[in-house]
Amino acid sequence: MLQWLGLLAVNLIMPILLIIFGALFKNEPPGDINKTFGYRTKLSMKNQKNWDLAQKILGKIWFKLGIFLLIVSGSGMLLILIFTPKMQESLSYAITAGQLIVVCVSLLRIQKALKSET
Numbered sequence: 418m419l420q421w422l423g424l425l426a427v428n429l430i431m432p433i434l435l436i437i438f439g440a441l442f443k444n445e446p447p448g449d450i451n452k453t454f455g456y457r458t459k460l461s462m463k464n465q466k467n468w469d470l471a472q473k474i475l476g477k478i479w480f481k482l483g484i485f486l487l488i489v490s491g492s493g494m495l496l497i498l499i500f501t502p503k504m505q506e507s508l509s510y511a512i513t514a515g516q517l518i519v520v521c522v523s524l525l526r527i528q529k530a531l532k533s534e535t
């Protein structure tokens with residue numbers, strides 16, 4: 418059970434961070450183009466309009482995605498309780514991999530939205 422609690426904590430880190438950064442970018446996005454904080458790609462840093470749009474889109478997507486992943490990951494972790502600890506570990510890695518894939522797809526959506534606006 419202790420191992421499962423550790424796996425649960427690890428699997429909830431990304432959704433919680435997405436919610437925090439999503440809310441932050443939604444409510445207080447980075448104002449000026451900079452090289453240290455914000456959604457930084459060649460296209461997003463092209464001009465201030467792109468920059469502002471990218472931060473706004475990132476905030477909306479990541480906040481919603483964080484809530485979705487929190488529910489799905491938490492539910493998935495509850496479901497794997499019936500398996501052996503070794504299997505729980507493997508399934509937990511699969512949940513983490515799924516989270517990473519979803520986050521990468523969200524970045525592609527932001528780029529696509531930026532391209533359609535320019």
